Amino acid sequence: MRRLPVYFLIDVSESMAGDPIEQVQEGMGSIIRELRRDPYALETVWVSVLAFAGQAKTLAPLQEVLSFYPPRFPLGSGTSLSKGLGHLMYELRKNFVPTTLEEKGDWKPIVFLFTDGVPTDNPSDLQAAIAEWKRNWQRKVNLVAISFGDNTDSRVLGELTETVLLFKDTDQEAYKEFFKWVTASIQTSSKAVDTHPDGIELAGSDGDTISKIDLSKTDFKPPTVDPFIVLLAKCQNTKQAYVIKYKKHVFADDSGDIGLDYRLVGAYKVDDTYFELADEQSSNLKVSTSKLMGFPSCPCCGNPYGIALDGTCGNIHCVGTEKVSTCPWCGNRASYSAGGDGFDINRAKG
Numbered sequence: 001m002r003r004l005p006v007y008f009l010i011d012v013s014e015s016m017a018g019d020p021i022e023q024v025q026e027g028m029g030s031i032i033r034e035l036r037r038d039p040y041a042l043e044t045v046w047v048s049v050l051a052f053a054g055q056a057k058t059l060a061p062l063q064e065v066l067s068f069y070p071p072r073f074p075l076g077s078g079t080s081l082s083k084g085l086g087h088l089m090y091e092l093r094k095n096f097v098p099t100t101l102e103e104k105g106d107w108k109p110i111v112f113l114f115t116d117g118v119p120t121d122n123p124s125d126l127q128a129a130i131a132e133w134k135r136n137w138q139r140k141v142n143l144v145a146i147s148f149g150d151n152t153d154s155r156v157l158g159e160l161t162e163t164v165l166l167f168k169d170t171d172q173e174a175y176k177e178f179f180k181w182v183t184a185s186i187q188t189s190s191k192a193v194d195t196h197p198d199g200i201e202l203a204g205s206d207g208d209t210i211s212k213i214d215l216s217k218t219d220f221k222p223p224t225v226d227p228f229i230v231l232l233a234k235c236q237n238t239k240q241a242y243v244i245k246y247k248k249h250v251f252a253d254d255s256g257d258i259g260l261d262y263r264l265v266g267a268y269k270v271d272d273t274y275f276e277l278a279d280e281q282s283s284n285l286k287v288s289t290s291k292l293m294g295f296p297s298c299p300c301c302g303n304p305y306g307i308a309l310d311g312t313c314g315n316i317h318c319v320g321t322e323k324v325s326t327c328p329w330c331g332n333r334a335s336y337s338a339g340g341d342g343f344d345i346n347r348a349k350g
């Protein structure tokens with residue numbers, strides 16, 4: 001049986017922390033459940049899941065739907081599209097069965113790329129990866145690039161493929177609808193392989209939750225202020241790492257001037273994969289806490305203060321009611337009192 005390979009290349013940068021990554025996790029589960037009930041998909045579709053942040057890795061190697069178990073999605077720091085593309089091309093090289101005189105190989109693979117932010121790559125690395133993609137894979141693969149929200153660089157995505165879509169990731173219903181659409185697109189494509197062997201048949205959409213980005217019209221400018229700020233912290237008690245996520249908030253103050261601050265979205269545990277997927281160079285972006293509104297408790301141990309800054313190493317950890325706290329990053333011991341002015345903290349890149 002000829003295979004229809006379907007790859008998911010998923011941005012797991014830290015701006016995906018919280019609801020987005022949980023929705024992707026659930027969505028992958030629903031895709032697989034649906035495909036298992038579909039005789040065409042069962043016969044032809046093979047699925048693989050790849051993740052990228054500052055680094056890229058295979059979460060699930062290419063396999064048939066029946067034996068596929070959706071992986072757990074990690075988070076990482078950074079958005080290296082060049083590493084993501086490089087890893088995708090490595091997997092394609094490794095797995096792709098070409099058609100020869102003797103045997104019929106794979107159908108044209110389909111790749112769904114999900115990303116929510118602007119690449120943090122070195123521009124020359126990104127250009128090199130895009131050039132390799134164009135040279136070796138663009139014509140052999142159907143790539144569907146999907147921007148989660150409107151903070152991505154649609155020009156870069158438009159270099160990879162003509163099919164660049166905007167998904168308005170507004171709420172849980174939107175995610176449900178989105179993953180239904182992905183499933184339907186895989187199903188229609190797997191049904192059409194015989195008659196339409198080089199194509200992909202995207203399912204219809206209402207044009208609201210999912211819409212095509214007109215690349216001839218987009219005049220993309222990278223956002224001047226980041227849509228998210230994500231801070232890395234460690235629990236004093238469990239030594240486990242967590243991220244604290246803030247979202248940009250624009251408002252008009254009493255005198256009608258436009259103000260900007262960042263509102264707390266939540267704090268989320270991360271595992272060691274976070275460090276495995278992080279950018280090589282550590283970030284020295286600084287943000288003042290006076291712009292951060294709302295402080296979380298520790299998601300690991302429940303300590304009431306999830307954002308205390310250690311003066312020795314400059315890292316963040318949780319603090320409880322103990323008299324003397326020990327920094328889980330460097331072992332420094334210090335006393336903390338709640339409140340006080342803003343201070344500068346190192347931030348991760350997203």
Ligand SMILES: [Zn+2]
Nearest residue numbers: 235298301318
């Ligand atoms: Zn803690």
Ligand SMILES: [Zn+2]
Nearest residue numbers: 310313327330
């Ligand atoms: Zn420290």
